[in-house]
Amino acid sequence: MGVDFDSDLGKLQRLMAESIAGTTRRNAILSELHIQSADTIIDVGCGAGHLLIHLAKAVGNEGIIYGLDPSKAQLEQANQRCSEFDNIKLIERNADETQLEVDSCHSATSTQALEYIPDVNPALDEITRILKPGGAFVNVSILWDHFKFYGAEQRLNEKIHDAFRAHCSHQMLPMELPGKLERRGFKNVKDKSLAFVITRRDDNSPALYTEAVMASFALTQGISEEEVSDWRSQLKKAEARGRFGFTSFPVITSAYLG
Numbered sequence: 542m543g544v545d546f547d548s549d550l551g552k553l554q555r556l557m558a559e560s561i562a563g564t565t566r567r568n569a570i571l572s573e574l575h576i577q578s579a580d581t582i583i584d585v586g587c588g589a590g591h592l593l594i595h596l597a598k599a600v601g602n603e604g605i606i607y608g609l610d611p612s613k614a615q616l617e618q619a620n621q622r623c624s625e626f627d628n629i630k631l632i633e634r635n636a637d638e639t640q641l642e643v644d645s646c647h648s649a650t651s652t653q654a655l656e657y658i659p660d661v662n663p664a665l666d667e668i669t670r671i672l673k674p675g676g677a678f679v680n681v682s683i684l685w686d687h688f689k690f691y692g693a694e695q696r697l698n699e700k701i702h703d704a705f706r707a708h709c710s711h712q713m714l715p716m717e718l719p720g721k722l723e724r725r726g727f728k729n730v731k732d733k734s735l736a737f738v739i740t741r742r743d744d745n746s747p748a749l750y751t752e753a754v755m756a757s758f759a760l761t762q763g764i765s766e767e768e769v770s771d772w773r774s775q776l777k778k779a780e781a782r783g784r785f786g787f788t789s790f791p792v793i794t795s796a797y798l799g
């Protein structure tokens with residue numbers, strides 16, 4: 542069972558998108574895409590549309606931005622966020638069935654979405670199908686094995702992290718992606734680390750939102766409320782003592798269709 546983005550966890554995911562971690566990713570994606578005015582670009586798994594507005598400004602009125610996501614709740618948020626832009630079109634679909642024309646997009650991008658798709662191959666086939674020759678694909682996915690809290694008692698900490706593995710289908714997608722892209726005819730595949738470390742749990746900290754996501758997910762995996770609340774209070778105490786940490790390791794992968 543994975544994360545249900547239509548639920549309260551979707552709200553936390555949107556808060557994370559608005560945090561510094563989200564901003565850093567969007568800047569990295571915009572710089573890798575080499576956008577031209579009047580381009581057509583798709584954001585696969587666009588969520589609440591934080592990236593769409595930046596893409597829409599970059600392509601101008603002659604361009605088209607598609608935001609695709611199967612979650613109604615996420616697309617409702619995207620619809621509100623993007624209401625001022627006539628050049629953004631939202632598509633409520635899965636990544637493997639965009640229904641766009643062959644060779645219709647100058648580039649495609651996806652942020653922390655492909656790792657949630659159990660069989661990612663049909664989604665990559667679809668992205669390849671709709672990209673024009675020479676088109677760019679820029680993906681950000683997390684190396685979940687390196688997504689870690691520090692500061693709680695080790696056994697309990699590992700228990701909560703182990704439970705969280707079930708939240709997505711691919712723990713280490715950035716390691717699999719280069720081969721998958723090359724086999725589909727992509728060239729010049731490059732990876733770059735967007736890793737970060739946080740040692741405070743302030744109000745708009747991605748660490749605090751992540752902690753909340755992992756805590757509610759642990760409950761769905763049969764971990765007791767007592768253990769989950771112990772884990773959170775241990776992290777809080779660790780922070781007070783100046784020995785708290787959270788590390789995340791997103792990777793940006795870019796490639797061009799040969």
Ligand SMILES: C[S@@+](CC[C@H](N)C(=O)[O-])C[C@H]1O[C@@H](n2cnc3c(N)ncnc32)[C@H](O)[C@@H]1O
Nearest residue numbers: 546558586587588612615635636652653654658
């Ligand atoms: C962690 S959120 C990321 C959202 C957004 N890209 C961001 O960075 O804020 C993952 C998104 O992937 C979407 N998703 C899940 N399964 C999908 C699928 N099969 N095809 C496309 N998107 C999917 C979810 O609905 C969710 O909005």
